[in-house]
Amino acid sequence: MPARALGPTSAAAPDPRDVILRESDEASDPRAGTAPAQLDGATSNGERTEDAGAQNGGFDSQGSPARFLPDPRDRCNTREFDSMLITNAVVHWHCISEPPSFTTLLFTTLDRTPMTDSAASASDQSTDQSSDQSAQSSTPPRSDLTGWSRAPFTAAGLTHDCFEKGSGPGVVLIPEIPGITPEVLALADHLIANGFTVVVPSPFGTPGRLGTPGYIAKVITRLCVSAEFRAFAVGAERPITGYLRAVAADLAARTPGPGVGVIGMCFTGGFALATAVDDVVLAPVVSQPSVPFPVGRARQLDPGVSPAALDRIAERTKNDNLCVLGLRFSEDVTSPRARFDTLRARLGDAFEVIELDSSPGNPAGFTTGAHSLLTNEVREVPGHPTIAARDRVVEFLKERISVAA
Numbered sequence: 001m002p003a004r005a006l007g008p009t010s011a012a013a014p015d016p017r018d019v020i021l022r023e024s025d026e027a028s029d030p031r032a033g034t035a036p037a038q039l040d041g042a043t044s045n046g047e048r049t050e051d052a053g054a055q056n057g058g059f060d061s062q063g064s065p066a067r068f069l070p071d072p073r074d075r076c077n078t079r080e081f082d083s084m085l086i087t088n089a090v091v092h093w094h095c096i097s098e099p100p101s102f103t104t105l106l107f108t109t110l111d112r113t114p115m116t117d118s119a120a121s122a123s124d125q126s127t128d129q130s131s132d133q134s135a136q137s138s139t140p141p142r143s144d145l146t147g148w149s150r151a152p153f154t155a156a157g158l159t160h161d162c163f164e165k166g167s168g169p170g171v172v173l174i175p176e177i178p179g180i181t182p183e184v185l186a187l188a189d190h191l192i193a194n195g196f197t198v199v200v201p202s203p204f205g206t207p208g209r210l211g212t213p214g215y216i217a218k219v220i221t222r223l224c225v226s227a228e229f230r231a232f233a234v235g236a237e238r239p240i241t242g243y244l245r246a247v248a249a250d251l252a253a254r255t256p257g258p259g260v261g262v263i264g265m266c267f268t269g270g271f272a273l274a275t276a277v278d279d280v281v282l283a284p285v286v287s288q289p290s291v292p293f294p295v296g297r298a299r300q301l302d303p304g305v306s307p308a309a310l311d312r313i314a315e316r317t318k319n320d321n322l323c324v325l326g327l328r329f330s331e332d333v334t335s336p337r338a339r340f341d342t343l344r345a346r347l348g349d350a351f352e353v354i355e356l357d358s359s360p361g362n363p364a365g366f367t368t369g370a371h372s373l374l375t376n377e378v379r380e381v382p383g384h385p386t387i388a389a390r391d392r393v394v395e396f397l398k399e400r401i402s403v404a405a
Contacts, residue, residue: 001114002303008061009399010149010399013315013401015125018294026318026322032043035154036169040117042198044123055331068109073329074081079261092318094106096249098194107148109249111300117281120247120314124321124395126255134353138379139184139379140377140378140379140381141183141186141187141190141378142182142183142185142186142374143182143185143188143189144182144185145163145180145185145208145209147165148163148164148165148200149163149164149364150162150164150166150207151164153201153246153247154241155242155243155247155288156239156241156243156245156246156310157239157341158203158228158239158240160201160202160203160243160244161201161207162200162201162202163180163194163199163200163201163207164189164197164198164200165189165197166192166195166196166197166198167195167230167258167308168195168196168197168218168255168256168257168350168405169195169196169197169255169256169259169260169261169397169401169402170194170196170197170198170199170251170252170254170255170257170261171197171198171199171261171262171263171283171397171400171401172198172199172201172247172248172249172251172261172272172275173187173188173191173199173200173245173263174197174200174203174244174262174263174264174265174268174271174272175200175201175202175203175204175205175265175268176216176265176267176375177204177205177216177218177220177223177267178204178205178220178268178370179202179205179206179207179208179209179219180200180202180205180207180208180209180219181203181208181209181210181211181375182208183207183263183372183375183376183378184200184363185200185208185289185373185377186226186375187362187374187375187378187390188200190390190394192392192399194394194397194398195366195398196261196397197251197255199247199251201243201244201247203228203240203243204207204219204222204223205215205219206298224293227239228229228240228290229267229291229378231267231291231292231297232293232295234292234298234299234302234305234359235302235306235307235308236292236304237306237308238271238291239273240271241271241274241275241283241305244271244272244275245274245277245278245281246273247273248260248262248278248280248281249280252280255390256403257402257403258282258283258401259279259280259281259283259400259401260280260281260282260283260401261281261282261285261287261396261397261400261401262275262281262283262284263285263287263393264274264285264286264287265287265356265372265373265374265375266287266288266289266290266291266334266335266371266372266402267290267291268286268291269286269288269289269290269291269335270289270291270303270304270305271291271303271304272284272285272286272345273286273289273305273309273324273375274304274305274309275308276316276322276324277312277313277316278323279316279320282322282400282401283323283325283396283397283399283400283401284322284324284325284326285322285326285327285393285396285397286304286325286326286327287326287327287373287374288327288328288329288332288334288344288371288372288373289326289328289335289337289339290305290335291299291304292304292397293334294335294336294339296331297338300339300342301339301341301342302339302342303339303342303343303346304339310346311352313346313347314346314347316352317347317348322350323350323351323352323396323400324343324347324351324352325352325354325393325396326340326343326351326352326354327352327353327354327356327373327374327389327393328340328353328355328356328373329355329356329358329366329370329371329373329377330355330356330357330358330359331358331359331368331369331370332358332369332370332371334371340353340355343376354389354392356370356386357385358370358374363386364384373386373389374386374389374393375392
């Protein structure tokens with residue numbers, strides 16, 4: 001299946017933000033009780049200095065990436081992961097020319113506009129959005145939990161609430177960080193309006209809650225230390241994927257059509273791909289997959305599933321006509337192009353890619369930090385690239401899991 005590019009894309013080039021954060025000689029191990037590592041080019045008093053690695057796109061004179069922080073899995077395995085390491089990981093992905101605050105970096109990573117809890121409350125109280133185009137072009141669509149049924153679902157030793165709504169072929173929509181937000185619910189309602197039964201598991205976060213800085217940071221902290229998700233592990237089989245496979249199988253057994261679709265986004269993008277080891281999953285959608293967190297080249301290349309799972313998925317593309325739809329922004333370093341290159345090398349034309357142009361000066365006005373392609377970046381404006389991408393997702397699902405498929 002040919003790749004699709006909605007809007008011009010830029011040539012792949014080393015991104016200075018990929019590798020600017022290095023170990024300092026005085027702080028080679030954050031567990032040793034020494035001072036935290038600094039941003040390259042920053043002195044202890046915050047003054048900027050020149051840095052050859054940063055000027056060379058974060059690569060040394062031999063063209064190798066700058067040294068990375070100590071392996072975050074060491075902390076993750078011992079459940080001692082602390083806020084300093086989280087900050088370092090986020091800085092490592094999104095360092096810019098001047099040292100930014102953690103909150104700014106956090107929301108660059110998650111592509112959410114920082115807002116205070118009071119601002120979020122005010123936003124919740126004003127859900128009656130204006131229908132004029134200027135309002136539509138400045139905010140993503142949002143929805144709430146009205147009409148959704150809620151019930152616990154237990155499988156693979158895990159229990160989480162699942163929300164269900166709609167009728168027709170089944171789609172499992174796995175939320176992104178920080179959970180089932182109003183933007184995720186808007187995507188779910190859009191799928192329902194197009195004739196699908198949608199189940200949204202809630203493995204983290206508070207359903208229906210709008211993202212705020214403190215809330216998102218709290219969720220990230222939990223996810224980074226949870227053995228259920230193994231956020232930094234390379235070549236890993238993650239326990240949560242067994243649970244999601246069971247959710248998909250249950251939905252397939254009670255909805256029309258030959259199978260189900262599974263959509264994962266950001267933190268959960270690779271989880272959707274992992275469910276495709278099962279025959280009932282016919283339409284996996286992998287949007288801006290960010291796990292394992294791309295700290296280091298090995299994690300950037302990692303497809304987000306275990307080698308055995310990728311072998312099985314590749315086999316299905318050859319024997320069962322399985323296709324996978326992947327989406328990302330061209331400059332999204334949290335969902336690196338290298339990860340898509342790995343998937344394309346294994347899945348070939350069965351991996352359809354939609355890449356939206358987020359390079360500087362792009363026609364749609366996306367920032368280089370654009371990330372949440374199907375939720376936060378969506379604008380209900382005719383001709384907007386995210387609308388075309390979302391339409392293709394719906395079309396892909398209908399092609400693969402409609403009753404006539």
